[in-house]
Amino acid sequence: MIGAGPSGLTVLKNLLQFGVQCHALEREEDLGGNWSFGKESSSVYQSTHLISSKRMTAYEEFPMPESFSSYPSHQEALQYLCSYAREFDLYSHIQFRTTVNHIASVGSDAWEVHVAGESEPRKYAGVIIANGHHWDPLLPEIPGDFAGETMHARQFKFSEQLRGKRVLVIGAGNTGCDIAVEAAIHAESAAISMRRGYHFVPKFIRGKPSDVVGDRVRSWPIPQAWKRWIVRQSIAFALGRPEKYGLPHPDHDIFATHPIINSQLPYYVGHGRVQVFPDVKKFDGREVVFADDRRQEFDLVIFATGYKLSFPFIDLEELHPQNGTPRLFLHAFHPDRDNIYVAGMIQPNSGQWPLTELQAKIMARFIAAQTTNPEIASWFRALKHSSGLGLPHRQEYVASPRHLLEVDYYAYRERLRKIVSRMDAVKPLNAQH
Structure with a gap:
């Protein structure tokens, strides 16, 4: 072994x-x-x-x-x-x-x-x-050079690494969303780069862990389409649609990606504590240029890219x-x-x-x-x-x-x-x- x-x-x-x-x-x-x-x-x-x-x-x-x-x-x-x-x-x-x-x-x-x-x-x-x-660590190939600090999510260990910094998290998986929340709390400013919109699943539905609720629904002897409808409605009731908070609209069904188990990121996006950007186009000194041609300066880029x-x-x-x-x-x-x-x-x-x-x-x-x-x-x-x-x-x-x-x-x-x-x-x- x-x-x-x-x-x-x-x-x-x-x-x-x-x-x-x-x-x-x-x-x-x-x-x-x-x-x-x-x-x-x-x-x-x-x-x-x-x-x-x-x-x-x-x-x-x-x-x-x-x-x-x-x-x-x-x-x-x-x-x-x-x-x-x-x-x-x-x-x-x-x-x-x-x-x-x-x-x-x-x-x-x-x-x-x-x-x-x-x-x-x-x-x-x-x-x-x-x-x-x-x-x-899997690191993306992004044109240009970034003049600030970079690290992979694997190197992120303590909130002190974020303090006083303008932080960009690249990647919107569970780790990326969690670190963006950490940055919203501890950094000078926080932003996240998302390649696509995702569905968000709360950790709790009416006080019960959402995966326990989902497992129970999956065991019911009813058609699969009904089970999916129940799950969608439960999540919509507990958290709502991502775009209501200012997150991009998902381009896929809720079951077509690994679930994002996080209700805090929508909360902090909705409160303006986390800016949301599309994919990164290139680095230019301290600036990051995004796919929609917006530019913004950052001190620290964290690659939560798997x-x-x-x-x-x-x-x-x-x-x-x-x-x-x-x-x-x-x-x-x-x-x-x-x-x-x-x-x-x-x-x-x-x-x-x-x-x-x-x-x-x-x-x-x-x-x-x-x-x-x-x-x-x-x-x-x-x-x-x-x-x-x-x-x-x-x-x-x-x-x-x-x-x-x-x-x-x-x-x-x-x-x-x-x-x-x-x-x-x-x-x-x-x-x-």
């Missing part, structure tokens, strides 16, 4: 429960990955809260405490992950301060793993990659790529190989951790089934070979890099649950762990 963040932890827990001998290699001195604020592996900032509620974020087998916020802070998220590791005795199976430099297949049934500081490679029967996909999907320690050809992206069944399972997996390589429209937990249940059962239940192993092997991506989208997403890993939470979860149920007859291995 490479990585001991949220995805690596639940895979480790499930493999151990099925008697699979395994351990995780983690480059940091402690677990948590992106949620270990201040570490090199972390992209969160001081005031970060989850954009999925605690109910929709927690692993199904380990609920978050009632005392946690409805939308937990990064401190609560890390506390929860540490509690999970203690509950299932995972610490003793994690090798900290261990950096993987390279992994390569040896024949069809083994892998060599080159670890920093070790002269000889380690050999493993299989590898599970859980290195996350929010750590390698992240690359990066696997620097493995030849991408090992991951069955298509157009530079791993093409895996359900974004996790190699269609032809049974000893290489990627955990957490998804972008759901609600909490990710319980989805990765379901991925982990399938991985554990499939690995065990290869010894204890060849019939089920053969069934799943044929399924992942013949199903391609197997992505249960309920709608088409806007063509954008941010939707490369997008999955519909409800449909994806139900697909994984059905596979887990089909594999529940698999018995754990007898190996000690």
Whole structure:
């Protein structure tokens, strides 16, 4: 296992429960990955809260405490992950301060793993990659030079970085909108550059987390079109249309992009604390020139432009790529190989951790089934070979890099649950762990 963040932890827990001998290699001195604020592996900032509620974020087998916020802070998220590791005795199976430099297949049934500081490679029967996909900044190519300060959102950590500055945030995803709100509160002035208009979803609908409300509606036995109408009306009632606040009108259906879970940005735009601009055309000294030819001076530009999907320690050809992206069944399972997996390589429209937990249940059962239940192993092997991506989208997403890993939470979860149920007859291995 490479990585001991949220995805690596639940895979480790499930493999151990099925008697699979395994351990995780983690480059940091402690677990948590992106949620270990201040570490090199972390992209969160001081005031970060989850954009999925605690109910929709927690692993199904380990609920978050009632005392946690409805939308937990990064401190609560890390506390929860540490509690999970203690509950299932995972610490003793994690090798900290261990950096993987390279992994390569040896024949069809083994892998060599080159670890920093070790002269000889380690050999493993299989590898599970859980290195996350929010750590390698994606920066746009913008003509001209900016004479002020620039940074990627990954470098933004504290509100003090904004004080006394005229701040422009480029990018209107969830991170960009959150940082624009921070700038509205702490900076001299704040602005956001939006390539297109987006639908905004409030965190709460009548006091309930909006993703909990949405999940409940999705479970009702009524036509899909009715469910979408109910969701649209609920959001319109709770927040209203973006253009009413001075935001651009969305050019797509509410379900065609990754949701923007934020009611504060419309509030601050409506109060004149955040200016809204279109896409950036070029830089010109301290000035930024926008697509509508407006110009304005700024001191600090923050690129909230997302992240690359990066696997620097493995030849991408090992991951069955298509157009530079791993093409895996359900974004996790190699269609032809049974000893290489990627955990957490998804972008759901609600909490990710319980989805990765379901991925982990399938991985554990499939690995065990290869010894204890060849019939089920053969069934799943044929399924992942013949199903391609197997992505249960309920709608088409806007063509954008941010939707490369997008999955519909409800449909994806139900697909994984059905596979887990089909594999529940698999018995754990007898190996000690």
